[in-house]
Amino acid sequence: MKIKDLGEFGLIKRLAGFFNQNLSSEIHGIGDDCAVIPYQGFQSFLITTDLLVENSHFIKGKITPRDLGYKALAVNLSDIAAMGGKPLYAFLSLGLPVDTEIEWMDQFFSGFKQLAAETSVSLLGGDTTHSELIVINVLLIGSIETALIKKRSQALPGDLICCTGYLGDSGAGLKVLLEELPSNEYTEVLVQAHVHPRAHLKEGAWLAQHACVHAMMDISDGLASDIQRMMEESHCGAHIEVERLPLSPPLIHASRTFDWLPHDLALTSGEDYCLLLTVDSQYYSQLNEAYQSCFQRPLYPIGKVLDTPKLIYTKDQHTYTPSKGGYDHFL
Ligand code: ADP
Ligand code: MG
Secondary structure, three states: OOHHHHHHHHHHHHHHHHHOOOOOOOOEOEOEOOEEEEEOOOEEEEEEEEEEEEOOOEOHHHOOHHHHHHHHHHHHHHHHHHHOOEEEEEEEEEEEOOOOOHHHHHHHHHHHHHHHHHOOOEEEEEEEEEOOOOEEEEEEEEEEEHHHOOOHHHOOOOOEEEEOOOOOHHHHHHHHHHOOOOOOHHHHHHHHHHHOOOOOHHHHHHHHOOOOEEEEEEOOOOHHHHHHHHHHHHOOEEEEEHHHOOOOHHHHHHHHHHOOOHHHHHHHOOOOOOEEEEEOHHHHHHHHHHHHHHHOOOOEEEEEEEOOOOEEEEEOOEEOOOOOOOOOOOO
């Protein structure tokens, strides 16, 4: 059997079988957006790491070095946001071809530094080596009050499934870049969503304060994939009402122009970096009202948690089949 037969998530499950053993009960290892390590009684460290490889995660000619530096940190911030935490310290490791321009590196550092400054993150170290392609690894440490941590495994049957932002814009932006589609005010918004994503840190920290929010994770591989991860961890299922997926006006506009299926992009394309959460349905209205007055946007309800381990998609009461299951690096 090859890795391509198992897929990214099959491989991670296998890995967890090797290493998620003999851990003390309060430590959480492989399986959530961050690892959790308690310290000082009521606090925990949250630790996450992400790898960006040239030509797999970015194409040098399609993203400015400033945006790439920004994005390398943003994707890690999103995993801290997913648990409700506050980011603190970063480590940056780089594999670089020897002929990489210093000007390119300086721009990369300035993008990283801008977002680190905005989020009060200090870069404390890393490692540097030469390689054929550019390889970027960020490790990010955050903290949170242990009792407030939101895990993927906490969804309960009957919960409403919600998300905190538009879905599909980043994937559409990637299509614009790869297919070299014409730039206009709509496609430019989509490209920005792809090259300059915003981690929903404030939203995550706010949601963590509310006990009626049960499970939470960030949407990085596409909703169809991420909802499956969350439901597997929670031993539940989900019914997603596809017509309720929040689509941005630029995505709707560009989909008409280029004949895209916007709901399918929203389900299957990755890198949205907003949050996916489940909420006790009794408290949704109250929570949404408070959330709206804080963030001037709703918590978009997109479906319901089921007590049986199946995933159902409907669009206007008819069965809907997503074109694929979200992003997997090996499939
Ligand atoms: P995310 O998309 O939130 O970054 P991933 O899907 O990349 O999460 O990873 C899921 C879980 O598997 C995480 O807990 C992550 O730490 C763990 N994981 C992924 N790759 C490895 C690896 N090579 N070694 C150990 N743990 C890993
Ligand atoms: Mg994540």
